[in-house]
Amino acid sequence: MVVVDGDGLVSHWSTGARRLFGHSRDEAVGQPASDLMPVAGALARNEQGVAHGTYDADGELGPGLHLRGLYPTSGRAKVSGPGPGGLDVLWWAYPLVGPGPGRHLFLAADAARFRADSGTPYDQETHANRDAHRDADAHRDADGNRDADVDREGGARGDVLRVSPGFALHTEFPDSDALARRLPDILPNMGPAESGRIIAQVLELGYPVLEFSHQERVPVTPDWGVPRRAQGRAGAGGPRSGTAPTDTVPGRLRRTAAPRPQLDLEYAEVRERLEFLNEVSGRIGSSLDLATTIREVTSAAVPRFTDFAGTHLRAAVLAGEGFPDGPPDVTTVWHRVWVEHNDEPGRWDDTVPVGEAIAFPEHTPFFQCMVTGEPVLIPRIGEEMGNRISGEFEKRDLRPLINHRSMLLVPLKARDVVLGFMVLMRRPDREPFDDMDRTTGAELAARAGLVLDNARMYTHQENVAETLQDSMLPRVGPRMAGCDIATRYLPGARLGRVGGDWFDAVKLPGSRTALVVGDVMGHGLKSAAMMGQLRTAVRTMATMEMPPAQLLRNLDDVAQRLGETYLATCLYAVYDPIRSELQIANAGHIPPVLVRAEDGGADVLDLPTGAPIGVGGVAFETATVRVRQGDRLVLCTDGLVEVRGADIGDGLAALCASAAHPAASMDDACDAIIRALNTRDGRKDDVALLMARLNGIPGADVAEFQLELDPREVARARRLVRGQLSAWGLPGAAESAELMVSELVTNAMNHARSHRVGLRLVRTDALLCEVLDDEPAPAALLDAGAEDEFGRGLRVVSSLAREWGSSSSARGKTVWFEQALTRTPTRIGGPRTG
Incomplete structure (x- = not known):
C-alpha cells in the first residue's frame, strides 16, 4: 500500500511495498512514484497542453504527475527483478479527496501468486491450460518477450486463465460489512477520522478485485480518453495493458516493443468505458415514471463522464401527449427538466433554471443537435465562440458558464425522432471531450432514449386511461x-x-x-x-x-x-x-x-x-x-x-x-x-x-297544493307561491317563481286528463318547484314562431331557472325547476297542504 501526494511523490510506503519492490521507507518517501512502481498508466503530466497518459520523446514520464480523472484505475505491468522474467505486478489506484497531503492511494500485488501453475489455490484449471502456460514459455524470444500469437497473460489466446485487476461494487460480496471492517488493516497508521474518510471513498469507488477469464475480450467501445500511440519505430509508444515495460535498472521503467502494435487501445481504459455504460444501463429505467427516468439519465453522467449535464425534452413528450409529429424547428418549445453538476451550489440556477420552457435559436449548436439528430462536439469553447453563442440568447449571459469549457451535445432519440437532447460540459481543468467521448456519449444517449421512450409511452397510456376513466x-x-x-x-x-x-x-x-x-x-x-x-x-x-x-x-x-x-x-x-x-x-x-x-x-x-x-x-x-x-x-x-x-x-x-x-x-x-x-x-x-x-327535509320546508282544472287556478297558483315564499322569508324570489309556476301550471291545465294538478314547493339551499299531472308524455321545448300563441312557456322557465327538467312514468309526468336563493332562508314555518 502506497500513498502519493498531489505532485506524484510518495508520502507513505508500507512494509508490504518494501517487500514487493525492494525499496526501504526512507528510500521511497519523497521520491516520484513512477520511479518506484509500474503505475504509469494511472499518472499523467500536469502541464498545459500535454495529454494525460502520454510520454515524451525518450519514453519517460516527466515531473508533476497526478492521477488521471476522478475515478479509480487499475493495471498490470512488469519491472525487472532478481527472479526470471522480473516482477509481475497487479495494481489499483484511487483518487482521494479531503485534507492532508495524501491525494492518491495505490494498492499493489504480486501477480505470480495468482498463476495457475504456481501451486496456489487457483491451481484448479485443466491440464490443457497448464500445458498452455508451459507452451507459452517456449515461445519467448531472446529478450524474454512472447510471440505475437501467444496470449500476453502467459498462454495461448482463449486457452488460458487470464488474470487482470478490476473493481467491484462493495455490496456485490456476500459478507460486505465484514469485508469493509478489514480495510483499516491495510491502511497506514493514521487517525480514525482520516482512515474513515479514505475507507468511505474506497467503498464508493469500488472494491479492488481480480477478474478471471478463459477468453480474450473484444472492445466494443473506443478508448476512454487515452490517445493512440504513434506507430513509428518499435517501442515508440507507452506501456500496454498486460505487457508493461521492463527495465535494465532495478526499479526503473523502460520502453519495450509492444508485441501486438495493431491493438492500440489500452485494455483498462476500454473496460472503464464498458463498465460506465453498463452501470448507467443498470441505473436508468428503474421506474416508468417520466420524471424519475429523466433524473436517473441526467445524474448517471455526473461526475464520472462530465461535470455538467442538463436534459431538455420537447413539450409534447413532457405533457404525455403521444409521439411528437415532425422534426423540431425554431418554434419547438423545449423544457429543461433536470440539471446535475458538481460546481458550487447555485452557479447554474439563475441562468439555466430547471423547469424553464425555451425555443433555441437557429444559429446555435443546440439547434444543430436537435435538428440533425447527431452529436455535436466542441472540444473547447473559446472567447469568440462563447460570445457568439451567448449573443443568440436575449437577456441571458452564458459566457461565465460555457467559456473555456468542453461541450458535447447528444440527442435523445426513439424511432428516429428527437425527443430531447442532453448538454454535457467539462470544466477547463479536465480533459476535453474527444471523438471517443462523442461515441460514448452517443451510446449513452441511445440507451437513455429507449428508456425515455418507454417512460413516455407509459405516461401517454396512463393519461389516456385516466381520461377515459374520468369521462365515464x-x-x-x-x-x-x-x-x-x-x-x-x-x-x-x-x-x-x-x-x-x-x-x-x-x-x-x-x-x-x-x-x-x-x-x-x-x-x-x-x-x-x-x-x-x-x-x-x-x-x-x-x-x-x-x-x-x-x-x-x-x-x-x-x-x-x-x-x-x-x-x-x-x-x-x-x-x-x-x-x-x-x-x-x-x-x-x-x-x-x-x-x-x-x-x-x-x-x-x-x-x-x-x-x-x-x-x-x-x-x-x-x-x-x-x-x-x-x-x-x-x-x-x-x-x-x-x-x-x-x-x-x-x-x-x-x-x-x-x-x-x-x-x-x-x-x-x-x-x-x-x-x-x-x-x-x-x-x-x-x-x-x-x-x-x-339530512332529510323537515315538513316545515315542504308545501303541497292541489289545483282544479280551471284556468282561474293559474292566478291562485301565483298567489299560493307568493304567500308561501313570504312565509319562508323569501320575498325576493317570489317574482321569478310566480312567472315560472304560472307557465308550468298553464301547460299542465292544457294536457292533464283528470281534474287535479299538483303543485309542490320545497325549500333547501335552493327553491325546488314541481308541477304534476297525469299526462305521461314528457314536456318538450317547442320552436315557436313569431305568430304562434303557444310554445314559449318552457323557454321562459329555461331562461330563469338554475336547472329544470321533466320526468315521466306510467302515472303521469313531473316538470320541475330549481331557483337559486340569494340569502339563507329564515325558518318560520308554513302550510304543508292546501
Whole structure:
C-alpha cells in the first residue's frame, strides 16, 4: 500500500511495498512514484497542453504527475527483478479527496501468486491450460518477450486463465460489512477520522478485485480518453495493458516493443468505458415514471463522464401527449427538466433554471443537435465562440458558464425522432471531450432514449386511461336535495388504470335522489366500456322513476342485449328525504352499511340479494328501510372489503368500524375508510366508494297544493307561491317563481286528463318547484314562431331557472325547476297542504 501526494511523490510506503519492490521507507518517501512502481498508466503530466497518459520523446514520464480523472484505475505491468522474467505486478489506484497531503492511494500485488501453475489455490484449471502456460514459455524470444500469437497473460489466446485487476461494487460480496471492517488493516497508521474518510471513498469507488477469464475480450467501445500511440519505430509508444515495460535498472521503467502494435487501445481504459455504460444501463429505467427516468439519465453522467449535464425534452413528450409529429424547428418549445453538476451550489440556477420552457435559436449548436439528430462536439469553447453563442440568447449571459469549457451535445432519440437532447460540459481543468467521448456519449444517449421512450409511452397510456376513466365516472355534486354526498375512486391495476367499478347519484322528482354503485367483473378497457354502457342505462331508467327492482330487471335485459359475456353487480337505492326512507334493490352486490346518527352504531343492511346483472331470468326485490336525519349510507365495491384468503365478513366488519368513526366532514370520513381498509400491498381490484349523509327535509320546508282544472287556478297558483315564499322569508324570489309556476301550471291545465294538478314547493339551499299531472308524455321545448300563441312557456322557465327538467312514468309526468336563493332562508314555518 502506497500513498502519493498531489505532485506524484510518495508520502507513505508500507512494509508490504518494501517487500514487493525492494525499496526501504526512507528510500521511497519523497521520491516520484513512477520511479518506484509500474503505475504509469494511472499518472499523467500536469502541464498545459500535454495529454494525460502520454510520454515524451525518450519514453519517460516527466515531473508533476497526478492521477488521471476522478475515478479509480487499475493495471498490470512488469519491472525487472532478481527472479526470471522480473516482477509481475497487479495494481489499483484511487483518487482521494479531503485534507492532508495524501491525494492518491495505490494498492499493489504480486501477480505470480495468482498463476495457475504456481501451486496456489487457483491451481484448479485443466491440464490443457497448464500445458498452455508451459507452451507459452517456449515461445519467448531472446529478450524474454512472447510471440505475437501467444496470449500476453502467459498462454495461448482463449486457452488460458487470464488474470487482470478490476473493481467491484462493495455490496456485490456476500459478507460486505465484514469485508469493509478489514480495510483499516491495510491502511497506514493514521487517525480514525482520516482512515474513515479514505475507507468511505474506497467503498464508493469500488472494491479492488481480480477478474478471471478463459477468453480474450473484444472492445466494443473506443478508448476512454487515452490517445493512440504513434506507430513509428518499435517501442515508440507507452506501456500496454498486460505487457508493461521492463527495465535494465532495478526499479526503473523502460520502453519495450509492444508485441501486438495493431491493438492500440489500452485494455483498462476500454473496460472503464464498458463498465460506465453498463452501470448507467443498470441505473436508468428503474421506474416508468417520466420524471424519475429523466433524473436517473441526467445524474448517471455526473461526475464520472462530465461535470455538467442538463436534459431538455420537447413539450409534447413532457405533457404525455403521444409521439411528437415532425422534426423540431425554431418554434419547438423545449423544457429543461433536470440539471446535475458538481460546481458550487447555485452557479447554474439563475441562468439555466430547471423547469424553464425555451425555443433555441437557429444559429446555435443546440439547434444543430436537435435538428440533425447527431452529436455535436466542441472540444473547447473559446472567447469568440462563447460570445457568439451567448449573443443568440436575449437577456441571458452564458459566457461565465460555457467559456473555456468542453461541450458535447447528444440527442435523445426513439424511432428516429428527437425527443430531447442532453448538454454535457467539462470544466477547463479536465480533459476535453474527444471523438471517443462523442461515441460514448452517443451510446449513452441511445440507451437513455429507449428508456425515455418507454417512460413516455407509459405516461401517454396512463393519461389516456385516466381520461377515459374520468369521462365515464360522473361528476357527483356534494349536495343533493336532503343529502350530502362524497365519493372516492381508486384504480386497482398499476398499468392501465381503468376498470369496471362505478358510482352515481341521480336527481329524481319529489326531491328524491338515486344512489348507485356497481362493479363489472374483470379489468381493462372492455370492462370500462361495459361499465359506461350500464351506467348510462341506469341513469336513463332512473329518470323514468322506475322502482328499484324493476330498474335492475330492465338493466339485466340491457346487459344481455349488449351481446357481451360480462357480468356485473349493482346496488340501486332511492332516498326520499321527505318521507325519510330508502328503497333498495340488490343485484349480487355487497350490502351497504348504515351508520345511525342516534348512537353512532354501524350495521350492514340485511337485503335480499339477487343474481348479478347479465345472468338473466332472475327476479329482484325492493326493500324499504326507514332512516333518520343525520344517518349515513355507505356503498362500496368489493375491492375495498375483499382480501384474498380472508372471509368477506371480516372486511365488512372493518368497514362498519371505520365508517362509524367520527369525522369532521364527509370527505374526511371517506379518507378515513380508505386509510383503514386500503392497506394491503399489491391491490389489483378497483375501489368505488359513495357515502351519503341523509339530512332529510323537515315538513316545515315542504308545501303541497292541489289545483282544479280551471284556468282561474293559474292566478291562485301565483298567489299560493307568493304567500308561501313570504312565509319562508323569501320575498325576493317570489317574482321569478310566480312567472315560472304560472307557465308550468298553464301547460299542465292544457294536457292533464283528470281534474287535479299538483303543485309542490320545497325549500333547501335552493327553491325546488314541481308541477304534476297525469299526462305521461314528457314536456318538450317547442320552436315557436313569431305568430304562434303557444310554445314559449318552457323557454321562459329555461331562461330563469338554475336547472329544470321533466320526468315521466306510467302515472303521469313531473316538470320541475330549481331557483337559486340569494340569502339563507329564515325558518318560520308554513302550510304543508292546501
